[in-house]
Amino acid sequence: MGQTDxxxxxxxxxxxxxxxxLGEYLSAIGYNTISANSADEALAKLxxxxxxxxxxxxxxxxxxxxxLLRELRSSFxxxxxIMISAYISVDNIVQSMKYGALNFYQKPIxxxxxxxxxxxxxxxxxxxxxxxxxxxxxxKSPRMAEIxxxxxxxxxxxxxxxxxxxxxxxxxxxxxxxxYKSNRKDAPxxxxxxAAIPENLLESExxxxxxxxxTGADKQYKGKxxxxxxxxxxxxxxxxxxxxxxxxxxxxxQEQEIQRLGSNKIIHTxxxxxxxxxxxxxxxxxxxxxxEDLFYRLSVITxxxxxxxxxxxxxIPLSEYYLxxxxxxxxxxxxxxxxxxxxxxxxxxxxxxxxxxxxxxxRAVIFSSGDTITIEELPPQYHxxxxxYQLPNETNLNSVVDxxxxxIILQALKKAGGKKQKAAEILGIHRKTLYNKLKKLxxx
Numbered sequence: 001m002g003q004t005d006x007x008x009x010x011x012x013x014x015x016x017x018x019x020x021x022l023g024e025y026l027s028a029i030g031y032n033t034i035s036a037n038s039a040d041e042a043l044a045k046l047x048x049x050x051x052x053x054x055x056x057x058x059x060x061x062x063x064x065x066x067x068l069l070r071e072l073r074s075s076f077x078x079x080x081x082i083m084i085s086a087y088i089s090v091d092n093i094v095q096s097m098k099y100g101a102l103n104f105y106q107k108p109i110x111x112x113x114x115x116x117x118x119x120x121x122x123x124x125x126x127x128x129x130x131x132x133x134x135x136x137x138x139x140k141s142p143r144m145a146e147i148x149x150x151x152x153x154x155x156x157x158x159x160x161x162x163x164x165x166x167x168x169x170x171x172x173x174x175x176x177x178x179x180y181k182s183n184r185k186d187a188p189x190x191x192x193x194x195a196a197i198p199e200n201l202l203e204s205e206x207x208x209x210x211x212x213x214x215t216g217a218d219k220q221y222k223g224k225x226x227x228x229x230x231x232x233x234x235x236x237x238x239x240x241x242x243x244x245x246x247x248x249x250x251x252x253x254q255e256q257e258i259q260r261l262g263s264n265k266i267i268h269t270x271x272x273x274x275x276x277x278x279x280x281x282x283x284x285x286x287x288x289x290x291x292e293d294l295f296y297r298l299s300v301i302t303x304x305x306x307x308x309x310x311x312x313x314x315x316i317p318l319s320e321y322y323l324x325x326x327x328x329x330x331x332x333x334x335x336x337x338x339x340x341x342x343x344x345x346x347x348x349x350x351x352x353x354x355x356x357x358x359x360x361x362x363r364a365v366i367f368s369s370g371d372t373i374t375i376e377e378l379p380p381q382y383h384x385x386x387x388x389y390q391l392p393n394e395t396n397l398n399s400v401v402d403x404x405x406x407x408i409i410l411q412a413l414k415k416a417g418g419k420k421q422k423a424a425e426i427l428g429i430h431r432k433t434l435y436n437k438l439k440k441l442x443x444x
Contacts (some may be wrong), residue, residue, distance in 0.1 A: 002195070005093060007122040008032040012042045012068070013057040013084070022109070023056070029115060031122075040062035042073070051079055052125055053118065059094055066092070069099045071196065073355075074292030080121055084109060093193025093381050098167070098352035103379055117367075124330055124366045137170070137177060138321045139309035142436045147303055153303045155181035163276040164297045165305030171276035172236060174303060174330050178274055179232040187231030190224050194245075195237035203245055204261055225258050225269045232272040237297070239279030239290060246291045249273070251295045273298065308350040308357065315345050315357065322358050323373065324367040334365060336352065337373040344375060344382050391436040409437060 009031050011019050019035035026033050034049060036042035039060060045051075054072070058065035060365040069081060083096045086107040096104050102121075105114060137148065154161055155178045172191065179189040197205060204218050206215075208223030224233055235241075241249070251260055253273060257266050275298045284290035309314065319337060327334045339344070341364075364377040374381060409423070416422035425433040437443075 006032070007052045008034065008120075008127060009118070010042065010045060010049070010051045010054045011035045011056075012037075012060075012065070014038060014060045015057070016108075016402060018057075025111060026118070031118065034353065039065075039068040039071075041221060046072075048360045048406065053079060053121055054081045054082060055114075056083055058083055058096075059087060068097070069096065069101060073099050082114075082117070094351055097356055097359075097379075097381055098356055100168075100352060102359065102363055102379060120262070120366050136321075137173060138318050139311070139314050140317055141306075141313050142193045143306050143311055144314065145226050146432070147305065150301070150303055153253075154178060156183060157301075158272060159300040160272070160298050161274045161301045161303065162295075163303045164281075165276075165278065166307045166353055167278045168356050169305040169307060170277075170351035171305060172234065174305065175234040175274045175276065176234075179234075179272075182232070182272070184231050184272060188228045189234065191226040191234040191236060192224055193236045197239035197438045199242040199245060202241070203248065205258055206245070207248065207258045209261035213260070217262070217416055220260075221435065223258070223260065225252060225271055226267065226302065228269075228271045230270050230273055235273060235275045235279055236281075238275040239281055239284055243289070243291065244296050250291060252296060252353045253294075275302075280311035312346055315350075316342060318354060318357055319345055319361055322361040323365065326362045332362055332368065333363060334368055334373060335371045337376075341373050341375050341378055342399055344378060409434070409441070409443065413437075 009026055011022055011026075011033060012036050013019050013022075014036070016037055021039065023033040023035055034045055034051075036045050039062065042054075042056070052404065056065045056068065060068075065083060065085075066140045069083070072081065077275055080102040082103045083092075083101045084105045084107060084187075085092060088104075088106050093104050103117060137144070139145070139148070151174065161175075161178055163174050165171055175191070176189065179185060192202075192205060194202060204221065204223065206223050206225055208221050208226055209217050211220050234251070236247075248258075252271070253268070256270065257268050259266060274421065281290050281295050281299075285295060316337075318409065319342075321339060323334060328330075345357070345360075352359070360379060361373075363379055366372045368377045412423040415418070420434055421431055424431045
């Protein structure tokens, strides 16, 4: 089998005939296949199987493919996912890309095209080398410069930090940076996704349990707070945490102590909590779904990450960073992204933010056979994006980004009747950021 050895594909579709026929086809060309006819069955299979690729339908009963995709990205972030559907819509494609799908195929599936793509993925898996988990914060935008300044000031303190922002904006990266710039950098940094673990399991993961505390507890387990002693713990998607668990987190913040499940013993712990959410916590507080006292304890320092569409000057620097990163990972010598492809990258709104951009560049590197990324290597969903800016060969890209920013700012000022504070609110940026941008662009 060669390049397809040990490459396992999970096919998820409520149509048993499709699972069977597609499974037989892929098995015949050398891949291992397993199938599931529902989202819940797929999750169960993933608990017991090592999977390299998922091919998943969008329309399924109980839980649709987009919902499952979102859940998978929370708990099983590593492997590629290809979406399929008989019903193509712009919304389906946008949602799929937002949550990191690699590609989107319409039924009936073009098997030749699909098998070519899987072959590339199998080769990429074989070429993949172990990479450092640390990723630098790449940015040229004034708004991100303000955030980096907050990180520098917040990191050496013991204050809790709340990071907010849309999915894919890099909240975990910011949490990493805070920990590694702190006095706790040599101690553990542990992370837990509160949305990916059921409430009954979340408490045992956080606080641990004694032997015999519940059915299946056949030995003592130290939870994340004990494991992270003298270090930091990153609670991602804390807005999804059940109120009962919220009360126990509040106790950790107030008293610096925990109790394992099944024990009355008080355990003192020294842990810094860094939390993150894409949700609007003040709205959840009004709905009685999030504790107000916990919110104020968590948000001693708050960092609000802007979506990528509001810092377009970072798109190309990020793309070039990921180009170098994945070229090294896949042992390729790709030197640049051509101007037509850059136009598309700048023009796209990136609903999945940096995560989507990273996924896009990785796919482009995998499918590139030359030394330049062109529009042909970008996923097909990006090919028809309207680009207002065409880059001549020698155009300075920074001037193009400035022109783009200038047009957006002028439109906002027009809507705001010339009032800069109101224009900043329309743009979703700080007033200081707007003033800096106006000065840079000569619009004062």
